[in-house]
Amino acid sequence: MSNEKRIGVYVCHCGGNISDYVDVNKVVEEIKKEEPDAVIVKDLMFDCADASQSEMIDDIKKQKLDRVVVAACSPKLHETTFRNMAKRAGLNPFMLYHVDIREQASWAHENNRMGATLKALAHVRAGIAYVKSAEPLEKIKAETTRSVLIIGGGIAGLKAAIDLSAMDVNVVLIERSSKLGGHVAELGEIYPYYTAGSEIVKNLVDELSGRGNVAIFTNATVVSYSGYLGKFEVKVQRETSEITLQVGSIIVATGFDTYKPYTGEYGYEKVRGVITISELARVLSTAAGDGSAELIYDGRKVRQIAFIYCVGSRQKPPEDGGHANQYCSRYCCNAATSEALTVHRKFKDIKIYHFYRDMRTYGRNELMYESAGRSGSIFIRFDEDHPPLVAEEGNRCKITFWSSLIENQPVDMYVDLVVLITGMVPSHNEELNRALSLPVGVDGFYKEVHPKLRPVETNVTGILICGTSQAPRDVRETLSSASAAAAKAASFVLKRELELDPFVAFVDPGLCEAHQECIKECPYGAIELIEESGKKMAHVNSAKCKGCGACVAVCPTGAMQLKGYTNAEIKSMIGGLAR
Amino acid sequence: MSNVNFEPKILVFSTNMISDPGIDLAGMSHIDYPPSTRILRLPCSSMVRPEFIIYAFESGFDAVFIAADGGDCPYLSDCSERTARNVQRAVDMMKEKGIDQSRLRMAGICSVCSDAFANGVKNLYDIVKGLGPVNGSKNA
Amino acid sequence: MVDDVKALGAINIDACFNCGTCTAVCPLSSGSSSFPRRMITYAQIGVKEKILESPDLWLCNYCGECTKSCPRQADPAETMMALRRYATIEYSPPGVSFISKMIYKSKAFALSFLIIFSIIPLILMLSLHGSINSTSIMLFSFFPEHYIDIIGVTLGIIIFGIMLFGLAKMYFMTRKGVTKSNTGPVRILKWIVEFFQTIFKEVLAQERLDQCEMKGWRQRLSSEWFIHMTIFWGFTGLLVTTVLGFLLPTAISVPLANGIYIPITEPIRLLGTLSGLFLIYGASMAIINRVNKSRVYSSYSYFTDWALLIFLLLAGLTGYLLEMAYYLNSPLITYALLTVHLTVVFDLFAVAPFTKFAHAFYRPLAIWLSRSHNYI
Amino acid sequence: MPEEEYDALVIGAGVAGMEAAIDLGDMGFKVMLVEKEPTIGGKMLLLSKVFPTLDCASCISGTKTSTVSHHQNIRLLTYSNVDEIEKSKSGFRARIIEKPRYVDASLCTSCGDCEDACPIIVPNEFDFGLRGRKAIYIPFDTAVPKSAVLDLDNCIYCMQCERTCPADAIDFLQVPKVHTVNVKAIILAVGFKLFQAEKKKDYRYGEYRNVVNSMQMERIVSPTRPYNAVVRPSDGKEPQNIGYVLCTGSRDKTVGNPRCSQVCCMYSMKQAQLIMGSLPAADITLYYMDIRAYGKGFEEFYRQSRDMGVKFVRGKVAKVEQKVNTDLTVYYEDTEGSGGMKKADHDLLVLSVGLLPNTDIVKAFNGIKVELDEVGWIKVRDEGKSSVLTSADGVFAAGCTTGPKDIPDSVLEAGAAASQCAAYIIKKMGSPIEQ
Structure with a gap:
């Protein structure tokens, strides 16, 4: 030069x-x-x-x-x-x-x-x-594999698979259980479109079947992954064999678990007739009723039902700093009013008393709230500090409640069934989280990079999250987020070659002393320790690097630098500015 | 030892997406701040090496202002914490060199935080004006 | 309980989501009363004691502001009306409370009730009537006055008994809901003062009703306040006329029995004539409003509301026709009209404790209670 | 002008439209993005900070506005109306009318000299009337594209701007430009309209000056605020006791909108937190019916607001009266308190207005039926499949087009719309790579 x-x-x-x-x-x-x-x-x-x-x-x-x-x-x-x-x-x-x-x-x-x-x-x-x-x-060019691994065969995974396959992307969908559909497959009618959950799952599965570019593996789990955006290599355990997949991007759609009340929480497992909303949903999905039927549960004719909301959600942060589900589970108010409407539609003369804290029937669901009220539901607001008490008395459940709408005076009420409206909790995926180094937020759900800028991306570029593994959502919102993840994945793999910004970190081999500070600092896992001609040193994977420069600041020797903003460039600029 | 004619030179580290637009906005809104500030933009404030800060003092700057990204950073949600750690290391290095640590300031400046920027720089300017030039403080 | 109240007319009570707008717009609301939202909440939850223990229910005069502003169109005013029906039933003596219940809930029952109570006086009159003088009007020889007196007094006692029972029940129930903080003569004095205040301001001048609409005189004449005033004063005037006639036989009874013409200027007759005019004006205006549904309070009408107004109007009209026939000196028509008139009046009294009419005694008590208890 | 060819037409360059366009562009599709306002970014760009993470709206949308304005696969048309859409062989043919700015945007350096010269002042729509703008104006500081626009309706043809402009960018001879574009699919991202608060007569918006709507308050608390301080409109006093009336124009049949607008609870709490930042001594009361903090991190935000001292009163405000000193009295029932009618005084009252449909675009469709629901939002064809499908094949909806949504949900749905749209195009025409 x-x-x-x-x-x-x-x-x-x-x-x-x-x-x-x-x-x-x-x-x-x-x-x-x-x-x-x-x-x-x-x-x-x-x-x-x-x-x-x-x-x-x-x-x-x-x-x-x-x-x-x-x-x-x-x-x-x-x-x-x-x-x-x-x-x-x-x-x-x-x-x-x-x-x-x-x-x-x-x-x-x-x-x-x-x-x-x-x-x-x-x-x-x-x-x-x-x-x-x-x-x-020069812009960095990276080849990509035109296929995507989807982890989780619930509605989110299915939807993402449908979208990607329709976009001509090869899809491998793995599900750890033996069947597809997740929680939704077990549900009866789902608001706001009154189709059975099993029906929704069936439609999705039907849409997916017969597509040449989709492979579905049930009873399969991820063992480990390597690689980076465009070129991931994922090891998957299938029953007895282990297979290796080459994919350009990974979508995690592992869903949620339902909150299980502890024994004695609102009489759960102690008082006869106390069940959760999922149990009620199962009862209702099989019960045929035309509006004149009688509801019999556990041998008891049901005339009055109490719904208790926010069970396992919106919990008060404990004084001792212990764990609590402080978040709102979002779907439950809507699901509960919807189930109430189903009860009113199928059975005659059933009164449902809803003990709620805030009715969060947002948007159009407000109409459902009103029609539940008009069909025989009564809404009773309670305060966080005055939850209702459930006890057994005679052959019925006695509920003692303090409604904040009537100055918290105690009132007794007798019902035949108590339904606990339980929220969502993050599903247990410790192994997967470890295998994919997935970031988990304080609420236990997967954490996106930024809820508005990059809502389906994780810190590992190319690994995406969607559905209820990320936050509580209803069916419609889950489908949307799955599609959004599919769009993002498609933008990674649809072009054979990815063009990335040239401003990525690089290592000056002469200066690197393998302190590894950069490796600890990098939020994207883009730096690894390599050995070159007998010398250990850091190496940047430019496909993973986002170009923030955080590693530059912590490098003790100045070996780690950012293209376009090298230490020499910055220092010379400082010199220029200082004159 | 403060000198009426002394114009403290301030180096501002800004970021392409977030704080630089905020500084632009100060200009667009014609908000007054000391013209002896010089602005250098980087991708993210977590990139500011303590060494750059020391180098700035050695090159003749009397103060350094880091216009950090805050929570809006498109790269890292915790970039402020990372920047703060680097700033702390810079402060330690400044102590060793006998540079008053109040010459270094970090503040979260968003893309419309023109007032916050102007006030922050003015404030730093006033403090450093009282302290005198950076090489002078070594002797003090 | 909510289903009971719904059956009594609160058809939209279920839509209430307890926002409190109704309470905040209610002209009668003050810092402590529970108009009408809390009443609705109590009804929804089924805490019936709380409703019966509060005099507030009776203070509402159905101005309709709450219904106009309700964001869920839950019609709180109508719910309050239904709750008053509910309370009327609940306050009635155990043996007869079914009457009001059935009257409200079943049109057929209400109709048969009226028919029975029309047939009774008709039979009585047909079987007990005296000589029919077809040349000159001998009203009280056609139907001897003491029969009217006996029937009237008997009915009066029964009605009065039921009414007293209801008032007593209401009094004791509402007293339960009150916390005492002051005792002794001050309280007693206040009670007395408030008693007169209630009578003069609230009952005679109907001050509360006037709060709802305060516009020009033309509007005032057709205002709810004026309509209610005319009905109240008309009815009261006629009642006083009747009682005076009973107490002062020489003024009315004797001349009527002997066919002596009573001049229009005779004070008692004048009172009756004027009162009748008032009643007819009030009742017909109220009916017109209901037909036009021109105001919130008249947009829903219960069968019993219609019945009450129609009977009031009929009572007035038959009275006038009676007068006219009397003036025209057509004895047979006069006798027939008397029969109808007495039947109507009999009906009116017979259903009084079971229908909307009951507010005539519950409301003043409630007002007095709330006034005096506000003080305590 | 020759007909232009694109894969997709995205109508509306708010946050949802931009996101959908970027997603499609990143996949390799050619996109035309049309915005009717002179600047892009939609309502979000005008917000201060956004819940629940309190990140700065301008920073976030700034990232997206700069991406769409420089994206190689996105053609951006601002100040343009989609006039007519009809079926064509390739999918749809759209007629787009680009309104004259009377300023050559390629020459304009956004120096603002013309603004200084212009003698006409009219209310600035981007500050919701809180301050004025000139007849020739740069819409706001962070506008993209940053170019002046001349509002001919208010211009008096004094030519001061033309004389002043150093770049000779003013061009009074500009005429509307008609673009005819052929596209394979359409994404509607038309956003929402604010509920007009004057329709809720009891709250006296437009009559009492210290009753403002939440969008005005958003401008007042934002760093680019009109008065450069948080002050109330009537007399410039710093408010010390602010009331928020939630559900103004939502969940209210008296104004014809029985639905919930989804975002008002959260943005009200957010504004309360921001006000507490700039006016630490201020009391802030929210009158609410149910706090709908249902999204990720929302409930935590609600608890944080309470912990910060924001007062929450459960009760819908029934009416508002003004006092002599222009303070306001609200009437409500504290439904969780002792009952009965309560009055409270506030020196500033913010109406948390709801969101209403902005779907006039359906009139542009010629021979294509895009159905609306009973409130007027675009109707979703089959929610069990995807919430971005409209009744018309090849027409997708993103963001608030189908109903109120917060920003995270709008962005997600924009991604979903891009996904469905891409799948549709590929199914019809093959993938963009193979073409």
Whole structure:
């Protein structure tokens, strides 16, 4: 590489927006004076104007410029413009640096022209310092395998499989139990569309069957994985044999477990006639009723039912800092009102007393809440500190409650059945979590990188989460999140080749002393320890690296650096800014 | 020893997606802050090496302001904690070199936190103005 | 209990989600009363004592503000009405409470009840009537006054007994719901003061009703307050007329028995005439409102509400027709009308303790209780 | 103008539309993204911080706005209306009318000199009328694209802007541009309208100046706030006792919307927390019926709000009255207290308005039936299959198009719409790679 650098510097007037407060001529003159490598230093009325861009392209070509600094407005507005210009001129776009002398200089310091000018000058110097040590960068290309592993054969897994297969992506779906459909398969009618859970599962399975690009393995679990986005290698245990799968991305859809009340919680397992909503759902899914039938449960004719909400959800944080399910399980208010409607529709003259804390029948489900009320349900609000008591008395369940709506005066009530509206808890997947190093949040559900920016992604790029493994959801929301995960996975594997940003970490082998701080710091597991010609050192997997630079900061020797922001580049910029 | 003519030079580390837009907004809103600040943008504030900070002081900056991402960072949700750990190491190094630790400041600046940025920088400016130039403090 | 109340007309009570809007818009609500939301909650949950132990139910005068603003269209005003029906049933003596229950719940029963209570006086009159003088009107020789007196007084005693029982039950139940904090003469004095306040302000001037609508005079004439005032004063006036006639035989009975014409200027007759006008105006306006459903309170009408108004109107109208026939000197028509008139009045009294009419005695007591107990 | 070809047309560049467009673009499909406003980002970009993680809305949507404006597979059209959509051989043919900005966006440097020169002031719709804007204006500080737009309806043709513009970007001769595009599928991401609070007459919005709606409050508490301080509109006083009226225009049959709007509880609590940040001494009371903190991390957020001292009163506010000093009295029943009518004074009252459909787009469909539900949201064809399917084949819905949704759910559903849309296109036309 020749030492001679040919730099072009273009300082923008922005039609006065810069030049009114920044002495552009002075900047140009100073740079000309102090920077011999700056072959061209120009001021332009509008750097971004087409004519100016043509002028720059001409300069780059004719003057054989190999680095360019544009000093203009914020890079957020025009960095892409100028980088594209560089590309058109045949210059590596990353050999161009865009410095801000408008938002961060002229506009910020209108009352101090000298200060603004000096600041602009310093920023231009930093730009020059940067391009001097800059190296051309190319987007990283990574081949991907056009197949996706889906873990979990509940409705989320099934839906993701359907979507991906429809997008021409090969799918391997594994389920640890012997049958597909998960919890939903066991449910009766599901709000808000009154189709049986088993029916929904059947439709999904039917849609999936006969597709050539889907393989389904039941009784299968993940043993381990290696690789990275686009090229994962996953070992799967199937009954007796172990198989190895090559996939481009992994979707985790392992679902939830239902909360099991402890013995004695609202009389559970102690008082006859206390059951959970899942047990009621099972009873209802098999019971035929046309509105005149009688409900018999456990040999007892049921006339009055009490629903107790928020069992296992919205628990108070214990004083001693122990565990509690503080989250709301989201689906239960809706599911309970829906089950109540089913009861009212199938059986005659049954009163249901709903002991609730807040009715969370959000959105359209509010209508279901109202119609439950109009069909024979009565809603009684209770306070966190005054939960109802359940006891056995005679052949019935006695409920003593304190409703906050009537000043918490105790009232006794007798019912034939008590249904505990139990929430969702994260399913036990310790082995899987370990195998895939899946991040678990404080609530025990899988944690996404960011609920709004990257809602289905985990810290391991390419491993996605969806459905109720991530948070409590109802069927409709689960299907949506599964589709969203499918979309994300498709965007990883649909193109044979992935284009990734070039700003990734790299190791200077000469400096690395294998302190491994970077490995601990990396949130994406992108760094590993390798041995090269007898020397242990860190190695960055650029397909996993997101380019945050966290590793750079902790490296004791300065071996770990970020492309486009190398230590030399940053230091030279600091030097430029300080002058 | 504070000098009326002394203009403390402040280096600001900002981040491409979050705090740099916030600093831009301060300019767009014509909010006044000391022009002797210089801004250097990085992908994420957790990348700021303590060494960069020391290097800044050695290069002639009188103060360093880290405009961190806060919880909005597109890379890491805990980038503030990571940045804070690095800042702590920088503080230790500054102690060794006899640089007053109040010359280093870190604050979460979001993409519209123009006021927070301007106030933070002004405040740092005033403190450092009282302390005097960085090489001067070594002698004190 | 909620099903009972629904059967009594609170058809939308189930829609209530306890937001409290009704209480907050209620012109009668104060910081401590439980209009009407808590009543509804009690009814939903089935805490019937709480409802019967509170005089608040009777303070409501169905202005309809709550129903207009209810976000779930649960119609709290109608629920309050239904709860009053419920309380009427509950306060009645054990042996007869089924009557009001059946009257409210079954139109057939209500109808047969009315028919029976119309046939009884008709039979009585047909079998007991005296000489029919077809040339000049000898009203009380057609139907001797002492029969009317005997029947009237008997019916009065029965009604009064039922009423007293209800009032006593209400009094003792509501006293249970009150916490005492002041005793002694101050309280007694307050009770007395409030008693007169209740009588004059609330009963005679119907002050509470007036709070709901306060607009120009034209509107006031058709306001609920005015309609109710005319019905109240008309009815009371006629009652007083009757009692005076009973107490002062020389003014009415003697001339009527002997065919002596009573001039219109005669005070008692004048009172009766004016009262009748009031009653007819009030009852017909109320009926018109109900037909037009022009106000919230008149948008739903229960069978018994119609019956009461129709009977009031009939009582007034037959009275006037009677007067007219009397004036035109057509004896036979006069006798026939008297028969009808007395039957109507008999009916009106007979159903009084079991229908909406009951508010005439429960309401003043409730007002007095709430006034005096607010003080305690 | 020649007809343009795209794989998908995404209508609406709010957070859901942007997400769907990015997802499709990342898969390799060519997307046209159309926004009717002069800037993209939708309502989210105007918010302060967003629940439950209190991250800054502008930071998050900023990431997406910059991605869509530079994405190689996304063509962005702002200030454009989709005028007509009809069936065509390839799928749909759409006529899109790009309204004239009267400013050449490629020349505009967003310096704002024209704004300074313009003599006309009208209320700024992006600040919900809290402050003014000029007839030529840059919609707001964080607008994308950052270009001025001239509102000809309010312009007096004084030509001051044209004389002032250093870039000669003002062009009064611009005319509407018509784009005819052929697409294989359509994603509707048209968002929502706010409930017009004046319709709930008892709350006297529009009459009492210190009764504001939650979107105005959102602007007041956001860092780019109109008054640069949290103050109340009537007299600029710093509010010390703020009331929030939840379910304004939701769960209320008297205004014709019996449904719950899903987000009001949460955004009200969020605003309360933000206000406590800038006005630590302020009392904040939320009048609610049920706190619907149902999403991930929401319940924890609710508990945190209570712990921070936000007061929660269970009772729907029935009416509002103004006092002489422009403070407000609310009437309600504390349904969990001793009962009876209660009054409370507040110096600022925020109406937590609900979300209503914004589905005028269905009128553009010619010969294609996109059904609405009884409230007017786009009807979902089969929720047991996917909640992004509309009644029309090849037309998908994302975000609040089918009903109110919070941001995480909108983003997820946008992904779902992209997925269904991609599958549809591939099934019909083959994958974008093989083409």
